[in-house]
Amino acid sequence: MKHIVITAGGTSEAIDGVRRIGNTSTGSLAACIYEALSEHLAAHKSGAFTVHYVVSETAARPEIKENLPVTFYPVTDVKSVEAVLEQLLTGYKADYVIHAMAVSDFTKGYLAGREALAEELSETLEEALSRDRGGMSGEKLRALVRGVLERPACRLDGPSKVRSAEDLMLSLVRTPKLIEKIKQWSPGSFLVGFKLLKGVDEEALVRVAAGLSEKSGCDLVLANDMDRIGADRHEGLLLKGRRVVGSYGTKKEIAAGIAGHMLGGSDAGGETGGGQ
Amino acid sequence: MKHIVITAGGTSEAIDGVRRIGNTSTGSLAACIYEALSEHLAAHKSGAFTVHYVVSETAARPEIKENLPVTFYPVTDVKSVEAVLEQLLTGYKADYVIHAMAVSDFTKGYLAGREALAEELSETLEEALSRDRGGMSGEKLRALVRGVLERPACRLDGPSKVRSAEDLMLSLVRTPKLIEKIKQWSPGSFLVGFKLLKGVDEEALVRVAAGLSEKSGCDLVLANDMDRIGADRHEGLLLKGRRVVGSYGTKKEIAAGIAGHMLGGSDAGGETGGGQ
The missing domain is CATH 3.40.50.10300 (CoaB-like)
Known part of the structure; x- marks a missing residue:
């Protein structure tokens, strides 16, 4: 056979x-x-x-x-x-x-509100800037931005139906x-x-x-x-x-x-x- | 009838x-x-x-x-x-x-490489920081981040099949x-x-x-x-x-x-x- x-x-x-x-x-x-x-x-x-x-x-x-x-x-x-x-x-x-x-x-990495993601990026950078009064290196800036985009804290989890009240960002990973x-x-x-x-x-x-x-x-x-x-x-x-x-x-x-x-x-x- | x-x-x-x-x-x-x-x-x-x-x-x-x-x-x-x-x-x-x-x-707003989007965000912020030596306001930082996330220059256009060589970000608009x-x-x-x-x-x-x-x-x-x-x-x-x-x-x-x-x-x- x-x-x-x-x-x-x-x-x-x-x-x-x-x-x-x-x-x-x-x-x-x-x-x-x-x-x-x-x-x-x-x-x-x-x-x-x-x-x-x-x-x-x-x-x-x-x-x-x-x-x-x-x-x-x-x-x-x-x-x-x-x-x-x-x-x-x-x-x-x-x-x-x-x-x-x-x-x-591709499969879903995460789903997040676009506004929430913008807010998390801004807060993360603001906080880092307020600590580094001497100025933040380009390298550090990149690492922070990359980190948030890869796995933001504001990601929506769970299998329920996401509300359609705001624009979203869907990360797609290979x-x-x-x-x-x-x-x-x-x-x-x-x-x-x-x-x-x-x-x-x-x-x-x-x-x-x-x-x-x-x-x-x-x-x-x-x-x-x-x-x-x-x-x-x-x-x-x-x-x-x-x-x-x-x-x-x-x-x-x-x-x-x-x-x-x-x-x-x-x-x-x-x-x-x-x-x- | x-x-x-x-x-x-x-x-x-x-x-x-x-x-x-x-x-x-x-x-x-x-x-x-x-x-x-x-x-x-x-x-x-x-x-x-x-x-x-x-x-x-x-x-x-x-x-x-x-x-x-x-x-x-x-x-x-x-x-x-x-x-x-x-x-x-x-x-x-x-x-x-x-x-x-x-x-x-939701429908597609744009599709972009996640790395390319991180790079564009970083560059935009770095440039703004180098201009504003006195420090950037939280408000300005937010506006810059929001602007890039809404409509980045690095977005992929056209009806062809997107290459699967990198992780992506898909913006979904209502x-x-x-x-x-x-x-x-x-x-x-x-x-x-x-x-x-x-x-x-x-x-x-x-x-x-x-x-x-x-x-x-x-x-x-x-x-x-x-x-x-x-x-x-x-x-x-x-x-x-x-x-x-x-x-x-x-x-x-x-x-x-x-x-x-x-x-x-x-x-x-x-x-x-x-x-x-």
């Missing part, structure tokens, strides 16, 4: 009890890839496979095919994805990982890059990564995607650009290291290309397309 | 090309209300009605009933809801407005309260408002909902609490001014209660329930 882990949809991070910050990922490309894998396996009869499908609450789910059983793992935020992936990748021998999920790059942990958890897995940019030319897209490939140890990277994704169109380049091995125009073509290059066989497609 | 405007789902505000801030509203209560209105009209044969359904992209849509035709108006952010509502309420004589949509209280504009646009409309809180007792819930009723001129307000909403349960109190006129335990009951109290008739329900 071979194990395929697929991550799908977009995570979202809680800001308070009712508000969340998330992205516009729908999970439909991952669902297409599942279907393409099933079709590929049906055509090539390559033994028994099972899919572990890690999926955000709002994402589209694929229609389940008889030849490719699926277990769903519902997730919400980055922390929940990390927990499920660590468990799956250290618990099973995952032969393939298709990490199509748009994982939030989340761990889960894709960089996948090969650490499971060095033997074949890893397919995804890079989505917006409004860049093809050269830049390939360069950034090749960077992801190198940094995270991806065996394949699908590179795409928001501006070249529409209702009926989804352009994408498939990279093996720095080399473009496929160029596609729809989700279905991308999915078939990934299935072919990942599982082998002759229907990888796209090799004679443009943009290579 | 009588016109009913229903708003449904939750708005979301763009942070950059791929990230949005939104809320967890699904639009299912509004869909239930549409269905209850159709049932109420079928039972009471009260003439011809048509529904203008203002709905966010991700919200559930109701099944359309033959006796209550619907036109959908898809919206995304607060600005788009405001534009559609203004057009509808000044263009038609809207007899009823059911404003069930969870409209974002959006106009659309519910307060509804009676300004259309003083003759019967207005149903909604107040959703989290983790408050019934007394506080009624007090806040009555406040909304007074401030926005609502004819009915449905008050509910996130902590008393689950998969099969949705508790709600219906208020006319400060008076609780209905108490319900499910979406279906809430919807029937609103339809009954709004359109008249004997099936308003809930009047003998608990919590009054």
Whole structure:
């Protein structure tokens, strides 16, 4: 039995009890890839496979095919994805990982009223100035400002709904890059990564995607650009290291290309397309 | 022909090309209300009605009933809801407005790197201190800090995807309260408002909902609490001014209660329930 882990949809991070910050990922490309894998396996009869499908609450789910059983793992935020992936990748021998999920790059650091934050900054500096009559060094000033902005005392805590009576400042801190942990958890897995940019030319897209490939140890990277994704169109380049091995125009073509290059066989497609 | 405007789902505000801030509203209560209105009209044969359904992209849509035709108006952010509502309420004589949509209280003011913001604050203050050798007044210090936090020069602009290489500060500014504009646009409309809180007792819930009723001129307000909403349960109190006129335990009951109290008739329900 071979194990395929697929991550799908977009995570979202809680800001308070009712508000969340998330992205516009729908999970439909991952669902297409599942279907393409099933079709590929049906055509090539390559033994028994099972899919572990890690999926955000709002994402589209694929229609389940008889030849490719699926277990769903519902997730919400980055922390929940990390927990499920660590468990799956250290618990099973995952032969393939298709990490199509748009994982939030940022999570909430703190939320504070903008006026309250201005007041705390001012008070902190005033106090320091009144102590240092001789004048405060630039270095000390910077350290004070940085300290307050990193973790102000006036931050609002708790899971309730924040009142909407004043303007706010939301600090956003970086989340761990889960894709960089996948090969650490499971060095033997074949890893397919995804890079989505917006409004860049093809050269830049390939360069950034090749960077992801190198940094995270991806065996394949699908590179795409928001501006070249529409209702009926989804352009994408498939990279093996720095080399473009496929160029596609729809989700279905991308999915078939990934299935072919990942599982082998002759229907990888796209090799004679443009943009290579 | 009588016109009913229903708003449904939750708005979301763009942070950059791929990230949005939104809320967890699904639009299912509004869909239930549409269905209850159709049932109420079928039972009471009260003439011809048509529904203008203002709905966010991700919200559930109701099944359309033959006796209550619907036109959908898809919206995304607060600005788009405001534009559609203004057009509808000044263009038609809207007899009823059911404003069930969870409209974002905040939209993006600016996005900036936290380090860049700390640097700009420090530089601004250092410069001012070097000019005012005699010492800076607390008032001047506050004005400088407030000015930078309100609109820093280092803010990131443009619709592209923000790089995830550094921690960020997102300023959130209040959006106009659309519910307060509804009676300004259309003083003759019967207005149903909604107040959703989290983790408050019934007394506080009624007090806040009555406040909304007074401030926005609502004819009915449905008050509910996130902590008393689950998969099969949705508790709600219906208020006319400060008076609780209905108490319900499910979406279906809430919807029937609103339809009954709004359109008249004997099936308003809930009047003998608990919590009054």
